[in-house]
Amino acid sequence: MLWGAGDPRPAKAETDYQILDFDDLNGWAADDHRAALSAFMETCPDLKDQDWRTLCAIAPSFGDATLFFELLFRPVEISDKRAALFTGYFEPEMNGSRVKTARFRYPVYRKPPEVREGTLWKSRREIETTDIMKNRGLEIAWVDDPTALFFTQIQGSGRIRLQDGSYIRLGYRASNGFRYRSVGAELVRRGIYKSHQVSAKVIGTWVRRNGAAGEELLRHNPGYVFFRVIRNVPAHKGPLGAMNRPLTKLRSAAVDPRYVKLGAPVWIEKRGADPINQLFIAQDTGSAIKGAQRADIFFGTGEAAGQAAGRLRDPGRMIVLLPIQRAYALLPETVM
Template identity: 55%
Template sequence: MAAPAAPAQVLEFQDLDGWAQEDHRAALAVFRNTCALLRDPLWSPLCKLSADAGDTGSSARQFFELLFRPVIVGTPPALFTGYYEPELNGSLLRTPRFAYPLYRKPPELTEGQMYHSREAIESGALRGRGLELVWLDDPVEVYFLQVQGSGRIRLPDGRVLRVAYGGKNGHPYRSIGQELIRRGASMADVSAQDIKAWVRSNPGPGRALLNSNPSFVFFRKLDDLPPESGPIGAMGRPITGMRSVAIDPAHVPLGAPVWVEKEGRQPLRRLMIAQDTGGAIKGAQRADIFYGTGFAAGEEAGKIKDGGRLIQLLPIDRAYALLSDG
């Protein structure tokens, strides 16, 4: 079922805070990475023109300003969060240290099917079937790797295994941060780092907290992804740190440029590309910013829970059609 129409407002580029100072060339390069996957007739000619746009900052800025209009869909404030690609240690064989598996998608599981819950799987529903892809040394990191959807696993021999989202069990995602608040925690205590620390300090209640989210993610190996590439996003192409963003495709077209005006401790003004999705990303003013790979990216991403504005850059005809639809 289509999402209900959200209110829309067409802006001018001069209304975008920091637009003139942006690196439009970097954004255009990321836009080109997935542009060919946009099949909508309104987008196809823009994608062809993007290949011919010059590689200077001024020509990239001109490309966006001539062919798009900024549109606020929905009602700010937005909610911005961050995600990243973890780098973890693991083993292809179970050992006393590496005892917590990432699972492949079971062959009988079909798209949209309601399958075993997280609690059932963690209690052994899939044990003994040979579905283990790799083993990690920390069940908390297994959980958060499922939240991020992709990662790099460093094996004992130095090789790095890239893993990506391979399916889910059909249960709705429930925020364990919100569950902690329901149990009495303050808003200041629900960053990813704080949740990890609490779960590790409270093994029994911590496991129950993780299992309060019945959604469970399965993984697949990525054998041919170069180490310099980011993880694979929802469009099937690598995403780019601080240029790719996960959105709700019911409200924002996958592949569209979006202007991010994030407030908070470290305000951000940046042109990004909507190249990913996420189970918790719902609504026209909701976005998850990809912060990159590794520990530092994770530390930064885990602190982000900020307001602001999410502004779509849409083909001119589409932008004004939204006004008439409203």
């Protein structure tokens, strides 16, 4: 997901804070805290407050990752009276070419210079069916699947796998300013599927089977995303999150930065099918991630990651790990 920064001070008057013990965290002792510490160190250099900087300076010298978290942090449950919700996201991967061919004919565009973030420009239909983008040299590459490109735009980042085995990594640059309209909901409205049947895979299959009508369905969503090329992230690492650092599969999460400081460890207890009890690092944000108990879990790159992420929509609870003094400073003063 994309965008944002913040500090976990009260975003609303009804925000509550409760300090817990590590024994209160279900499954804490069984987790791989070394993996979480490795992800934490990925974004430590970007934490500027003195208490966080001190922890980042100490972290490399700790031989015991569990001891690092238990000695220097306190678990804090932050509540804004809204129910917890956990979803998943991923980095799509497309097959592509640096030149247009009969197979690779769907362009991935850079931002046109006249586009201004936050203002309306041309709709998806105008971008795809008129000459507005022609002969301007804005193509980053060409891909073979319009649905994969569509969902890469929704995710805000992705990778293009070229025929020689190399990759082009894409990052969000700008949008045309139109709000997203669900093509899945449109298929339900047309009576083609029931709501419980719709998924990214189902949409992709329908688009491929229906040719021009399938591509026209995607234009039901007028929103369009332009990309930039990310050049300094190795292929084995994840995409850049909101902190402009690579995300880590099943260790990075997108949060609402009004409640959770970006870079903070967050303990997630996801219920439902395939429960998760694990320490993540809040390294990303997203336009749909709103609330103190709302998080989006990063599942990695590619089709399998996308399928796993798409199945996730479960309740649970999220606990933020904060430096000790910062944790206790959140509690209301006791009236004597």
